[in-house]
Amino acid sequence: MALFERALRELGHEGTDLWHRRGHYFTKIFGISFGGGQRHPGNFLHSQKDEDAWIKFSTSEEVVNLARRIDNLLACYFPKIHTLYCNVLDDLCKENPALRRNWEGCCFGASSLNFTHAVTNKHRDFRNLLFGQCAVWSCGSFDYQKGGHLIVWDLNLVIEFPPGSVALLPSALLSHSNTAIGRHEQRHSMTFFSASGLFRWRHNNFMSDKDFCAGASHEERMKWDEHRERLWETGVELLTDM
Incomplete structure (x- = not known):
């Protein structure tokens, strides 16, 4: 809690960080991504003030241990996804x-910090890998039996989510949200994820889909199209084969 409260004081509060499709709460994203008009993978851009606050937060012993714990959870439950x-x-x-990963020993490309009243609307994280996993961790002072539940809409699940809990879910595939918490309660959270664009860039031998298709031979393009059509089978294998 104290680390989140310090980061909340030290980070800049821009309008786009307060109003977004996931809800109305303050959020910042750090790490490596690709998509949304980027020409190549890169780190999210921030002011020097925000970078300094993030470094102080992310290098603390508690957060480093959390990131490695979450990496270990993914390796335990979905070892092939973790390897990928x-x-x-x-x-x-x-x-x-030039790319800067958030933590050594953590396989996720990026992480978001969500502050104070981090209760999300129903949504899918459509820019993440469809069959991949997103990790969510929460903390704060709220009654978890009355609010802050994790709702997985497609599975008709409402799950108690006490402070300190971690969930792994395919956030691009399943619609999810949280139940409300009390007006005077606090709920912070962190998510750990990797954008699907990173996997496409690597599969294309370090280029975008557009550039790959523009330079591909007829045979290469046929193989590329076949791979895309059968990608769901790859996902099922990675998720189910322990």
Whole structure:
């Protein structure tokens, strides 16, 4: 809690960080991503003030341990997904040393900090890998039996989510949200995720879909199209084969 409250004081509060499609709460995203008009993978851009606050937060012993714990959870429950995430992030950072991962020993490309009244609207994280996993961790002072539940709409699940809990879910595939908390309660959260664009960039031998298709031979394009059509089978195998 204290680390979140310090980060909340030190981070800049821009309008786009307060109003967004996931809800009305203050959020900041740090790490590596690709999509939304980027020409190549890169780190989210922030002011020096925000970068300093993030470094102070992310290098604290508690947060480093949390990131590694979440990495271990993914490796335990979805080992093939974990291997894929590790390999892609490692390859991207080797190909472009300017990329800065959030933590050594954590396979996720990016993380969001969500502050104070972090209760999300019903949504899917459609820019994440469809069959991938997103990790969500919460903390704060709220009655978890009355609010802050994790709702997974497509599965008709409402799950108590006490402070300190972690959930792994395919956030691009399943609609999810939270139940409300009390007006005077606080709920912070962190999410850990990797954008689907990173995986496409790596699969295309470090180029965008557009650039790959523009330079591909007829045979390469046929193989590329077949891979895309059968990608759901790859996802099922990675999720179910332990």
